[in-house]
Amino acid sequence: MARLSYLKALQRALADEMARDADVCVLGEDIGVGVNNVTTGLLAKHGPGRVIDTPLSEQAFTSFATGAALAGLRPVIEFQIPSLLFLVFEQIANQAHKFSLMTGGQAKVPVTYFVPGSGSRSGWAGQHSDHPYGLFAHVGVKTVVPATPEDAYGLFLTAIRDDDPVVLFAPAGSLGVRGDVDMDALGPVPLGVGRVHREGTDVTVVAVGHLVQAALAVAEQLADQISVEVFDPRTLYPFDWAGLAASVNKTGRLVVVDDSNRMCGIAGEILATAAEEMRLTVPPKRVTRPDGAVLPFASELDLAVQPQQDQLLTAVQEVYKASR
Amino acid sequence: MTVDEGLYRTMRLIRRFEERAIELVHAGEIVGGIHPYIGQEAIAAGVCAALRDDDVITSTHRGHGHVLAKGADPVRMLAELTGRSTGLNQGRGGSMHAADFGKGIYGANGIVGAGGAIATGAAWAAVREGSDRVAVSFFGDGAVNQGVLLETFNLAALWRLPVLFVCENNGYATTLTVAQSVAGSITARAEAFGIPAVSVDGADAAAVLEAAREAVERGRAGGGPSFIEATAYRFDAHHTWEHKARVRYRSDEEVAAGRSRDPLDVHGSRLDDGTRAGIDAEVETLMAEAVAFALDSPRPDPAGALDHLYATGLRGRNGIGLLDTAVR
Ligand SMILES: Cc1ncc(C[n+]2csc(CCOP(=O)(O)OP(=O)(O)O)c2C)c(N)n1
Ligand SMILES: [Mg+2]
Numbered sequence: 001m002a003r004l005s006y007l008k009a010l011q012r013a014l015a016d017e018m019a020r021d022a023d024v025c026v027l028g029e030d031i032g033v034g035v036n037n038v039t040t041g042l043l044a045k046h047g048p049g050r051v052i053d054t055p056l057s058e059q060a061f062t063s064f065a066t067g068a069a070l071a072g073l074r075p076v077i078e079f080q081i082p083s084l085l086f087l088v089f090e091q092i093a094n095q096a097h098k099f100s101l102m103t104g105g106q107a108k109v110p111v112t113y114f115v116p117g118s119g120s121r122s123g124w125a126g127q128h129s130d131h132p133y134g135l136f137a138h139v140g141v142k143t144v145v146p147a148t149p150e151d152a153y154g155l156f157l158t159a160i161r162d163d164d165p166v167v168l169f170a171p172a173g174s175l176g177v178r179g180d181v182d183m184d185a186l187g188p189v190p191l192g193v194g195r196v197h198r199e200g201t202d203v204t205v206v207a208v209g210h211l212v213q214a215a216l217a218v219a220e221q222l223a224d225q226i227s228v229e230v231f232d233p234r235t236l237y238p239f240d241w242a243g244l245a246a247s248v249n250k251t252g253r254l255v256v257v258d259d260s261n262r263m264c265g266i267a268g269e270i271l272a273t274a275a276e277e278m279r280l281t282v283p284p285k286r287v288t289r290p291d292g293a294v295l296p297f298a299s300e301l302d303l304a305v306q307p308q309q310d311q312l313l314t315a316v317q318e319v320y321k322a323s324r
Numbered sequence: 325m326t327v328d329e330g331l332y333r334t335m336r337l338i339r340r341f342e343e344r345a346i347e348l349v350h351a352g353e354i355v356g357g358i359h360p361y362i363g364q365e366a367i368a369a370g371v372c373a374a375l376r377d378d379d380v381i382t383s384t385h386r387g388h389g390h391v392l393a394k395g396a397d398p399v400r401m402l403a404e405l406t407g408r409s410t411g412l413n414q415g416r417g418g419s420m421h422a423a424d425f426g427k428g429i430y431g432a433n434g435i436v437g438a439g440g441a442i443a444t445g446a447a448w449a450a451v452r453e454g455s456d457r458v459a460v461s462f463f464g465d466g467a468v469n470q471g472v473l474l475e476t477f478n479l480a481a482l483w484r485l486p487v488l489f490v491c492e493n494n495g496y497a498t499t500l501t502v503a504q505s506v507a508g509s510i511t512a513r514a515e516a517f518g519i520p521a522v523s524v525d526g527a528d529a530a531a532v533l534e535a536a537r538e539a540v541e542r543g544r545a546g547g548g549p550s551f552i553e554a555t556a557y558r559f560d561a562h563h564t565w566e567h568k569a570r571v572r573y574r575s576d577e578e579v580a581a582g583r584s585r586d587p588l589d590v591h592g593s594r595l596d597d598g599t600r601a602g603i604d605a606e607v608e609t610l611m612a613e614a615v616a617f618a619l620d621s622p623r624p625d626p627a628g629a630l631d632h633l634y635a636t637g638l639r640g641r642n643g644i645g646l647l648d649t650a651v652r
Contacts, residue, residue, distance in 0.1 A: 123356020
């Protein structure tokens, strides 16, 4: 067992995959110096033919990666801030994602887009603090949000090896998470398979990304009153509906906690599917950012807009108390 | 105050504002850090000295200099950076979104290259209104590689709009040098659209002012857009996180050489010592007042976290699903 941080796990996954597969190359801003500490050392090791420091031309280099992928490479793109995904939404949603079907299966676009530090980074304000994973799940681009170091490693590996475009969000709130990891057991984690971090029988809490830690804390806090099961979907699209059903059919109660906007968010999709297809015994709840939220700058305002642990705790208690 | 004294005062104000702000970052009073403008003061001071109060500017992530030079109150600006409800944006925007519409400041902007098209639209509105207002967009050398900016050059030139594009070439986009990122020359990009472009010494406020005056006059007279490339050196970090993280992309020799030509001295040496000292003392007092005001100001009430989300006052559901209530 060794101590591994989430950030180091991302770094290691990319390094391992580049060493294993010469078709893997990485593009992005300031990745040579490695300002986000994921691409550290890669330029020295693999040279500028595989580690490409790009000008600030996100739209161009995103579709440039699509072209390279169509021609057989396996590019990985680092985005410094989550909102840059808004800038390249056309290139991902309308180009990369559509090639396979539109070409009748002739083409594949194995590009991985990753954001080290999504969501609030305290004090980065309105344009740097979004969590647009729901948009990608909505258009059907494979979307992963790992919550632990070993899942960060394993899902990054799988994303790179996958033959379709995959977006990987590494929440700012997760980067510092450390875990005791069996380094020899590190390996790919399949897309679309959730993970139960803590078993329980009364309430299922689905938590996305860094909120898995909050959910575990709430489960611990309530341990002597309510038995909480913490389900981490890990992949938002494709979603592990069978895994969720197994949990919800056991507990009959569901709370989702998701650090993105409420309206048309991933939490809404999870509640809807559970309501349609699973044996819910009481109405479910979700804890999210508000509708249409823009993160305000001042710390207390920024925090007030993100889902809070105490809100989750209250939601779990309410769902538990609701009569069957 | 003479024009030369005014230029120096603006630069001195920006310099001391940034230095005090860096102290507040290190003290934990400014959360999220800042992109210091130190070393580039002559550009904001020179360009804004050519502008009227009703002219419009758009700025960048490195925006404090532009916002101050265009006339925002440094006291309320510092309150904004410290996240207070007395700030220019009531603590909602912070360093990267500081704005003062009363002074034509359409805001700093967190997205590189995003301000150019916004300024151009504002210039169009001025023309439609029959006003001779101009708009200025400040951006860095990194921004000239953004597609939207090149699209904007075309619109501005095609429709002969009174907009001035000011590219502050400080040699780097974060860690990437201009040589690594820009093909051809920066001014040639504007010239390709028929936009008159000049390169000026961005460490010399008087030279910047002269170039800006010519461009602004052309804009007011219906002559269309202009482009100024102003070269300067960024004295401090790309962002204050560099003060803690070990990111190496400039040699100590390079930084020392870059800092040796200080825009405050280039222009300050044109004033007599007594005048300069008087301005320095006045700025010192003002900044002391700004720091005290910021730290004494109330913090915003979390219940109002989504105030102003919609201009119409529309309220959606909060994060736990209740309609039209306080956020939490
Ligand atoms: C479109 C976009 N890409 C990337 C970033 C992240 N980023 C912020 S500042 C910066 C460098 C900007 O360089 P330049 O335009 O030269 O301005 P300078 O920082 O030198 O003032 C980068 C890459 C961003 N904010 N927006
Ligand atoms: Mg620059």
